[in-house]
Amino acid sequence: MHLKPIKMAVGHRPLCLQSFPVLFWTCSLLLLGCGCVPMQRDMAKEVASYTDVANQIIKLVLSGSAQKRSYERLSNFTDAIGNRVSGSHNLELAIAYMYNAMSQDGLDVHLEPVKVPHWVRGEEGAEMVLPRPKTLAMLGLGSSVGTPPEGIEAEVVVVSSFEDLKSRGANVSGRIVVFNQPFVSYGETVAYRAFGASEAAKLGAVAALIRSVTPVSINSPHTGVQDYQEGVRRIPAACITVEDAQLMARMAARGQRVVVRLNMGAKTLPDADSFNTVAEIRGWQHPEQVVVLSGHLDSWDVGQGAMDDGGGAIISWEALSVIKDLGLRPRRTLRAVLWTAEEQGGVGAQQYYQRHKANISNFDLVMESDLGTFAPVALQFTGSPAAQKVMQEVVQLLAPLNTTRLEPHGEGTDIGPWMQAGVPGASLHVEDDRYFWFHHSEGDTMSVQSPGAMDRCSALWAVVAYVVADLQDMLPR
């Protein structure tokens, strides 16, 4: 497919002047690392020359024709498709939807094939049988095996940590382990969801029920992927609610015998065909050099996947739209990649890396938004000190958004392989204090999104991507 002709932006520098800062910037690179004033001043000057174009981008998104468009696109998309777990028909629909939508938007779109895991939840349910009958809200965990058709009924042992589990020793055999770990942080506590089943199985447990990894619950189960350890028996694993984990913990602490019946029809089918969805504005000077903007298109099979990560996918598209709408075309290629099967461990992104890593020297910057598209507060960035200096100047262009903070450590499952190989990486820090309330649950819907916050994310995303892609030189490694 071909890029449509793009008109010049009113007020943008004419092409004939675009080579103006080359000399200064090249000299700067030669002086790199010495901290000399001329380098900093010249680089700063080059970046500052984008102030007008940054203001145009921000204005178009916050109060111009692109206002509320990110939210509209996200709601049109997620309302139409719903959730879209790896291997599902919904994910196929989602990829087709975005392929068409971005093509109709005038972008250069193509699909790159990926083999993805195909886990299906099936019918499932859990009930506390003793000391009194009670339905337990639950969600099986991704990659879990199912139970036998008749289910598993067993006495429960409630533990508060992996250490507590080990201290139970022989008492775990034949039991269902309930992990009632406190929520400390997602990064720390998610270990129980990821490894709880195998740790319990090592001691002979027949199933594992893990307290959902969230600081706030309205009896809400949260799913996610879990990892079986090689050589350890695979037992069914599901998450239950904070409330029910605490209930069974209190009962067990009283010496009551707690018995649970678990039924899970989960199974893993052969890997399915899927695609990373790629849309581009090709660079006018160095089309082989790329700035990647990304989010993942797949989600869990609950809620709408609006927050995780429809928002990240949409602002990556939207950033390209805005740049196109303004008639801008940077030196380098802007590439929006909507990853597939991120939730299964960045599967689509890993295959993308394998396919493109030979070209790694042309990857200027990889950006990912996968922590929500609430109001942005900063850009997170991983790169060399010299690259950080450039980015420190770039974020000053975000002054109209009041987000001129550059924080260390860009992050994202999908951009991880590139960053580990030395490519600078950026991610979006947003007001995410409620993110894990909804994460991987039925509560991840459009109701948590706001048009204004999404506009701010899109504007930030567009300014950063455009300016980095248009600077005279790639970011120093």
Add this chain to the structure above:
Amino acid sequence: MHLKPIKMAVGHRPLCLQSFPVLFWTCSLLLLGCGCVPMQRDMAKEVASYTDVANQIIKLVLSGSAQKRSYERLSNFTDAIGNRVSGSHNLELAIAYMYNAMSQDGLDVHLEPVKVPHWVRGEEGAEMVLPRPKTLAMLGLGSSVGTPPEGIEAEVVVVSSFEDLKSRGANVSGRIVVFNQPFVSYGETVAYRAFGASEAAKLGAVAALIRSVTPVSINSPHTGVQDYQEGVRRIPAACITVEDAQLMARMAARGQRVVVRLNMGAKTLPDADSFNTVAEIRGWQHPEQVVVLSGHLDSWDVGQGAMDDGGGAIISWEALSVIKDLGLRPRRTLRAVLWTAEEQGGVGAQQYYQRHKANISNFDLVMESDLGTFAPVALQFTGSPAAQKVMQEVVQLLAPLNTTRLEPHGEGTDIGPWMQAGVPGASLHVEDDRYFWFHHSEGDTMSVQSPGAMDRCSALWAVVAYVVADLQDMLPR
């Protein structure tokens, strides 16, 4: 049943001194309304003489043998019984549980029979059929009729207010009305839950789905009672989640045809036998005069009914326990009443009022806790200006709890009839900013309660009840 002998509290005024403030207080009443300094000083002096006993009560609860007992009692109770809707076997179990527990605690306990509504939910479910299939989390509303066995499938009309509904006119006939009203406050917004079905039925709707009345949702439906208007066709009524109401509103706004299938097995059986559960410490001087402390024992048929209103019931019991433990016995009778069928409109309390209203002149103060037992911030009070002056002094005794604020307007469905007839009423204002997140949902569990906050509620409740019951004179009307 008889009150067990109660030992004297260490440090409490000996009985022989208990008539000391009579003269001053009587004089004060004669001067009532003139605002004279002597009246205020003498009343203040009498109340202030309870400082030591108030401190003893607070110490016993916050750091003595009663510490964490309120929470333990509530969790033992609600973990064992679970929820307990009017007419259910669980409510019978709950009443028997509390009768036995309070009797074993040494209180004088009896049951007063009440006829209560017996609505049963039955099997229920809702699904959006068009524009795409999606399960809708829902809860039928109390008193709703069911659907025919085959369910109701109809196109949806989404409205944002009663005015919006009326403006749809003929378009409502044969449709399911989805009320997507914004949450303003519980008091204001609950009108849609209460009256939505009949208002929709007046225009020919076949069912009503009401957005749950809550400011925060993790796809959580909240139930509650609804009222059919006389002479209007009774159509099935259920609550759905904020998320699904907003989803269907967005779809309808796009011009999409939204079709929902609703199945509800709800029905109303003949009234059931139930009881108000009453525990007393009889007054030594005026046993016929009473201070009522209360909460309701019934709940909705979801969650544990820990917050609404297990906590209120338990602190009313606990206040009597603490007073008994300290060997205190006030002049007047302290009566804990655990109402039945409050959720159906204060049914138990209304029958209690009818049974006892002839004795209204002996009702000194009616207290109810039904807004949660989170950390207390103030006592709410309805009474004459003269009574307010007394209570203003009483709350000064709560200085160790840092809750010396007296706010206007005591409230409570169950104490309403007495307050309307002129009896002073008090209620507990707590840190309730999250109350409606969990209210009438599966999230109303022990997980929202904390031992420390409940201790503070119990201590406040005990001090206020004891002092008012022991003052020389009843509160002026």
